[in-house]
Amino acid sequence: MSFLIEVNNKQIEARKGETILDALKRQGIHIPTLCHIKGSFPSGSCRMCVVENVKTDRLVTACSTPVEEGMKVLTHSPRVIESRKTIVELLLSNHPDDCLYCVRNKNCELQDLSEELQVRERRIKGVKNSNHLDRSSASIVRDPDKCILCGRCVRICEDVMGVACIDFINRGSQSVIGSAFNIGLNTSSCVNCGQCIMVCPTGALSEKSHFPELIAMLNNPEKTVVVQYAPSISVSLAEEFKLPAGLDINSLMNAALRKIGFKYVFDTTFTADLTIMEEAAELVERVKTGGTIPMITSCCPGWVKFAEEFYPEMLPNLSSCKSPQQMMGAVIKTYWAEKAGLKPENIYSVSIMPCTAKKFEAQREEMTNKGITDVDAVLTTRELGQLIRMFGIDINNIAPETADSPLGFRSSAGKLFGATGGVMEAAVRTAYNMLTGEELLRFKIEALRGLDGCKEASLDINGLIVNVAVVNGLANARILLDQVKKGKKNYHFIEVMACPGGCINGGGQHIGASEEAVKARMKALYDIDDKETIKVSHKNPEIIQIYKDFLGKPLGHKSHELLHTHYCKRDVLL
Amino acid sequence: METNIKSILNNYPEGSADSLIPMLQDIQEHDGFLSKEAVIEVGKYLKMPASKIFGVATFYNQFRFTPLGKNHIQVCRGTACHVLGSATVLEEIEKNIGVKSGQTSRDGIFSLEVVACIGACGLAPVIAINGNFHAKVTGESIKEILENYRNQE
Incomplete structure (x- = not known):
């Protein structure tokens, strides 16, 4: 049902049950918000979105007030603007004000609001925040001084990720956000997904950077610095340079990486294909020999830590395959090092990931083989953007290049890893071949595509019915796993991605992307799959080659040593 | 436990x-x-x-996360005590035992708590140690009181 409300002396249409904010947005009226998260239950705590309700003569929060028939609202009256401006001035009064040194300089909602509302003097002087900087986590740095207590990180962590490792601590002016007992994030249940960074309006949350070490290594003549990039990077990096969302700039990225000084450029999508070979073989083996079913993917390090903390009894269900990042790391320092005639200890292996949890994964003790770490440094998409700018590379004006070979050629199936459901589709293609010796006639599994939190499908493989499920957002994983545990759902194979939408919306991606942008990234991956000819991992010629020259066969001795791992229960504050 | x-x-x-x-x-x-x-x-x-x-x-102020010390000090910060200088008393105690409100000293002898009003305004500034009231304390007299408790060991 819709009716009219009066906004700034003009009639506009509003729908029953929606908030003032939603009604205004449809009319192109922008109302500033801080604590609001689209799609989440409104908290109305920051008061940034106040509008004047003319009939009651009160300021009401647009984000949490439903529209009423005949309502009269002023969105930018002097009283409203004064109120919003005062809120920003109050937020700035105890804020460190060190924008020039801040990781979020030029991409900060507080900075934007201050500019929008023309804050031009320090009218309200408060005692500056002084809390401990939390650098304990391998992935995430928390600077509570820059926190404005909007609570978005708290809500995303609980509602979307189902982790709830942080909450408000203390009361009133003493309030801070922190983990239980306000100890470091590293001992909390944090899974390092970085979704809190994605919603943080300021620089209170950011990824842990490895820039100084990386730059030292790039200039160390004894080291050969190599780089790999995840499947989703090529379709999401463009936004760092204000290019259209979903634009695939893979070849430009190759060129930029070489200009920065990386000697060899590899594509993690190659090891995504390798993961599929191992994972599909593992699935087939489990199904054929009556192993632990459902098998659950293990390429998402956020999910793996989540399982270790909250579902330790289900660890035998996780595939023993390392993630593509770690497989690439292991293959670079063995197979490739031998081919290139380099000592593994002289290789500095960097990866570019859409993810902050990958930083944690790279330093897991299981990911070190005989004292040599698989991957030495992990950068996020955002950090790659910074690096390209720092080296003065004009991404619009460089000649495209291809990745190095071997370890640079991929199928389009591996590319699908970037989106939720992609690992499943790619695995099904290869598992089908392993089970039947034939190729699927139709590669697309429409039911597993899109941004829905939980998707399922039943596949008929020559009479063998295989039930699969795909979840993204760990809160959804929780619901599904509880059903599986209770025996309400029976699957053979489950794909779990921690972040909503999968890696294309990972915690290391461009901050401030809209849902449309995420969809554009997803579409770009599927377009690549539509266009290209090698659509299955087992037909990637470099994959065939590596098994022939080095690994032998999937699940073989070498694979077990280099490409598989194990997990264990984690004792953290839950 | x-x-x-x-x-x-x-x-x-x-x-x-x-x-x-x-x-x-x-x-x-x-x-x-x-x-x-x-x-x-x-x-x-x-x-x-x-x-x-x-x-x-x-x-809530009522919850603490460290064990109590052998001697638990409650400092009244109510209005009457405030007017008569409880801030100085609190400051002196914090300095003397080396902890802030809600904490316990490393040797476990003292723990400190700030309370809103003990209900003994006539004795302001007042503190209670293990439930025993000490009336009209000053920055000077508190030193002696704490020393006495310390020497009980």
Whole structure:
């Protein structure tokens, strides 16, 4: 049902049950918000979105007030603007004000609001925040001084990720956000997904950077610095340079990486294909020999830590395959090092990931083989953007290049890893071949595509019915796993991605992307799959080659040593 | 200690989130503070994240997270005591025993708590140590009082 409300002396249409904010947005009226998260239950705590309700003569929060028939609202009256401006001035009064040194300089909602509302003097002087900087986590740095207590990180962590490792601590002016007992994030249940960074309006949350070490290594003549990039990077990096969302700039990225000084450029999508070979073989083996079913993917390090903390009894269900990042790391320092005639200890292996949890994964003790770490440094998409700018590379004006070979050629199936459901589709293609010796006639599994939190499908493989499920957002994983545990759902194979939408919306991606942008990234991956000819991992010629020259066969001795791992229960504050 | 927490939890068979605060109060009554283990136990029992429980507990002044010292000092910061200089007394105590309100000194001899009003305004500024009142304390006299308790060891 819709009716009219009066906004700034003009009639506009509003729908029953929606908030003032939603009604205004449809009319192109922008109302500033801080604590609001689209799609989440409104908290109305920051008061940034106040509008004047003319009939009651009160300021009401647009984000949490439903529209009423005949309502009269002023969105930018002097009283409203004064109120919003005062809120920003109050937020700035105890804020460190060190924008020039801040990781979020030029991409900060507080900075934007201050500019929008023309804050031009320090009218309200408060005692500056002084809390401990939390650098304990391998992935995430928390600077509570820059926190404005909007609570978005708290809500995303609980509602979307189902982790709830942080909450408000203390009361009133003493309030801070922190983990239980306000100890470091590293001992909390944090899974390092970085979704809190994605919603943080300021620089209170950011990824842990490895820039100084990386730059030292790039200039160390004894080291050969190599780089790999995840499947989703090529379709999401463009936004760092204000290019259209979903634009695939893979070849430009190759060129930029070489200009920065990386000697060899590899594509993690190659090891995504390798993961599929191992994972599909593992699935087939489990199904054929009556192993632990459902098998659950293990390429998402956020999910793996989540399982270790909250579902330790289900660890035998996780595939023993390392993630593509770690497989690439292991293959670079063995197979490739031998081919290139380099000592593994002289290789500095960097990866570019859409993810902050990958930083944690790279330093897991299981990911070190005989004292040599698989991957030495992990950068996020955002950090790659910074690096390209720092080296003065004009991404619009460089000649495209291809990745190095071997370890640079991929199928389009591996590319699908970037989106939720992609690992499943790619695995099904290869598992089908392993089970039947034939190729699927139709590669697309429409039911597993899109941004829905939980998707399922039943596949008929020559009479063998295989039930699969795909979840993204760990809160959804929780619901599904509880059903599986209770025996309400029976699957053979489950794909779990921690972040909503999968890696294309990972915690290391461009901050401030809209849902449309995420969809554009997803579409770009599927377009690549539509266009290209090698659509299955087992037909990637470099994959065939590596098994022939080095690994032998999937699940073989070498694979077990280099490409598989194990997990264990984690004792953290839950 | 663990069995005690379990027996306290068993007094709340419905295990609903509403019982969180009474539960924490019972545990503190019994243990003198909320230990990490206690918070974890309560979390498991109520299926509530530890961060949420800690968040709720820190919202209220009544909960503490370190064990009490041998001598528990309560400093009144009510209006009458404030007017007559309880701020100086508190400052001196903090300096003397080396901890802030809500904490326990390293040697375990003292723990400190700030309370809103003890209800003995006629004795302002007043403090209570182990429930014994000390009236009209000053920045000077408090030193002697603390020394006496210290020497009791």
